[in-house]
Amino acid sequence: MINELLLIGSLIFIFSMVLAAYRVFGKAGLYCMSVLATVLANIEVLILINAFGMEQTLGNVLFAATFLITDILSECEGKKAANRAVWLGMFTSVFFLLLSQSWLLYAPSSTDTAMDAIKGVFSNTPRMLIASFAVYAVSQMFDVWLYHKWWAFTEKKFGDKRKFLWLRNNGSTLISQILNTFLFTVFAFYGTYDFKTLLSIFASSYVIYIFTSLLDTPCIYIARKISDKRKQSEEKR
Numbered sequence: 001m002i003n004e005l006l007l008i009g010s011l012i013f014i015f016s017m018v019l020a021a022y023r024v025f026g027k028a029g030l031y032c033m034s035v036l037a038t039v040l041a042n043i044e045v046l047i048l049i050n051a052f053g054m055e056q057t058l059g060n061v062l063f064a065a066t067f068l069i070t071d072i073l074s075e076c077e078g079k080k081a082a083n084r085a086v087w088l089g090m091f092t093s094v095f096f097l098l099l100s101q102s103w104l105l106y107a108p109s110s111t112d113t114a115m116d117a118i119k120g121v122f123s124n125t126p127r128m129l130i131a132s133f134a135v136y137a138v139s140q141m142f143d144v145w146l147y148h149k150w151w152a153f154t155e156k157k158f159g160d161k162r163k164f165l166w167l168r169n170n171g172s173t174l175i176s177q178i179l180n181t182f183l184f185t186v187f188a189f190y191g192t193y194d195f196k197t198l199l200s201i202f203a204s205s206y207v208i209y210i211f212t213s214l215l216d217t218p219c220i221y222i223a224r225k226i227s228d229k230r231k232q233s234e235e236k237r
Helices: 002-025 027-044 060-076 079-103 115-122 125-158 165-189 195-215 217-236
Strands: 048-051 054-057
Touching (some): 002 060, 002 217, 027 060, 027 079, 027 125, 060 125, 060 165, 195 217
């Protein structure tokens, strides 16, 4: 039960911090959170846990947060800002991959106590990070594109730019997460686990993404209110 409680707590904490970053720092805060989520998720994803009766990789909530961030940016700051967050995430992944692998080239001191642990974690990182980089780029770009396609559709169909936020949020994220989950499971774990485990990882990851996508919808509405208040404040100046 501890894993389930920790995952729920992580979801609440991470989504709350995304909103807090946007409230306090605006667009720059979301860029920072995108970078942090990308780096930390690439480390967390190395850990397999059992929760809610499913075997799953840790890091799903952080990956889900990156979709929340791009959706907030799409809704409140525009498509260009959302794509910039994706490019920042890609740049960060490359930087982290190269830097973390350079640590393994050092000859540790005779009194060092950390290198064995570092090697245990980051010797498996290249494949994961390369897979994560490729999948992140494809799925996030697709998510931003699809978000604005849904937006154009609902605005044309109903003549209102602000309505159906829940549809463009979930309609883009739920579809792009299928692509994200499938590609990452295949690229990162094929040949490492048997087919049954791969299927379990894919299914459990996507189930989690369904819940996180539905639960991030209130966050999108809160973020839009934050944006509206900021714009009203700027207009009064």
